[in-house]
Amino acid sequence: MPTAIVVYDSWYGCTQTVAEEVARGLSADGRIPTVVTNVRDTTPEQVLHHEIIVIGSPDHFGEPTTRIQALLRSLRSRDLRGKRFAFFDTCFQSDRGKVTAKMEAALRDRNPLISPPFLQTSVVVEGAHGPIRPGEISKGRALGQMIRTSLALPV
């Protein structure tokens, strides 16, 4: 049975909230054990214990945070065969999709399972400190459900 990890960075709590929603969507039918962890509290080895790896970051000047970038660099050097990735970010309306595209690009050539249209979502925040824009939070759970139905296949 595949297991999933949702690993995120968060300065003000918005991306953590989305991560918890993604995990709820992923584990909704009880078939995919799912853990949620702050990137500060995990290692690439621990991330790679799981078949389904969801990575979330706030948008910092159009990039993932330095900690998420470091995780991606570290994952790039590992054996990623069979691993299934999805991505999310929190950002302003105008910057939707930029950071998830960069996260995807950081791993794509190392894992043929990541091919467009890759599973990703951008959740819009109202300001640099949040809050999450009303109505946007449901995108987190929807991403988890989409991953569950489309990625939880034998590899």
Ligand SMILES: Cc1cc2nc3c(=O)[nH]c(=O)nc-3n(C[C@H](O)[C@H](O)[C@H](O)COP(=O)(O)O)c2cc1C
């Ligand atoms: C240093 C810094 C730079 C940022 N740059 C951008 C940016 O270029 N584009 C954008 O959409 N949001 C930017 N933001 C706002 C983030 O999207 C927002 O802080 C984040 O979604 C909040 O997530 P968090 O509560 O998990 O930290 C920036 C925030 C910080 C702190």
